[in-house]
Amino acid sequence: MRLEGETLKVGENQEEGRSSASSTRIPSGTVLECPKCGEQNHRILKGKLVGKKGETVECIVKCSKCGGVRKETLKQEKSVVVRVIVSVEDRSVRKELELLQNDEVVVGDRLIVNGLEVEVSSIESEGKRVQAALAKDIDTLWTKRADKVKVKFSISKGRKTVSKEMYAQPDEEFFVGDMVEIGRMKVTIHKIMCKDKLLRRGSAVASRIVRIYARAIRETWA
Ligand SMILES: [Zn+2]
Numbered sequence: 001m002r003l004e005g006e007t008l009k010v011g012e013n014q015e016e017g018r019s020s021a022s023s024t025r026i027p028s029g030t031v032l033e034c035p036k037c038g039e040q041n042h043r044i045l046k047g048k049l050v051g052k053k054g055e056t057v058e059c060i061v062k063c064s065k066c067g068g069v070r071k072e073t074l075k076q077e078k079s080v081v082v083r084v085i086v087s088v089e090d091r092s093v094r095k096e097l098e099l100l101q102n103d104e105v106v107v108g109d110r111l112i113v114n115g116l117e118v119e120v121s122s123i124e125s126e127g128k129r130v131q132a133a134l135a136k137d138i139d140t141l142w143t144k145r146a147d148k149v150k151v152k153f154s155i156s157k158g159r160k161t162v163s164k165e166m167y168a169q170p171d172e173e174f175f176v177g178d179m180v181e182i183g184r185m186k187v188t189i190h191k192i193m194c195k196d197k198l199l200r201r202g203s204a205v206a207s208r209i210v211r212i213y214a215r216a217i218r219e220t221w222a
Pocket of ligand 1: 034035036037038039063064065066067068
């Protein structure tokens with residue numbers, strides 16, 4: 001498991017010593033446990049370097065799961081650059097990720113690579129495939145895209161209404177009139193509640209949807 005609290009995932013290049021462009025040394029994300037939901041990936045919304053060598057970051061962090069925002073003080077530790085292969089659908093892209101040298105990565109972990117949430121599917125360390133390794137021992141991290149969002153459905157089924165949810169890519173579009181399969185249920189979308197309005201026709205991307213109202217299709221009631 002990861003250390004709680006003061007581990008840091010560094011998203012930007014770090015320079016030694018003082019730099020006038022100190023903002024480039026504030027990491028874009030960090031790993032610590034959210035007190036509300038237990039999620040570990042957090043984005044750093046803003047931060048400032050404090051201490052004589054800028055070794056501490058006072059920052060506002062946002063939980064990547066529940067969106068909770070809070071203040072944290074993080075210590076900067078030595079980092080290493082790890083090679084990351086990100087699979088997106090049928091393509092693979094080679095990226096780099098700066099991690100703290102003693103940060104442990106475990107298969108199944110979620111990481112943010114260039115702003116994209118990925119899940120670690122395999123770890124290559126010293127020429128072998130392993131379940132977990134410290135960042136400094138990692139040759140390559142094999143990952144797949146994992147930045148899915150939850151889409152909630154209210155489904156009328158006869159006289160009852162049931163709630164269901166599914167996961168979708170943030171930019172996946174849902175259309176009024178579409179048929180969607182949720183688990184074993186087939187439904188037709190009749191309204192889409194977005195963050196700013198209720199759609200009775202047209203479409204919306206998953207990331208903007210608050211709730212989809214749908215009707216179960218009769219053939220699957222049994
Ligand atoms: Zn949270």
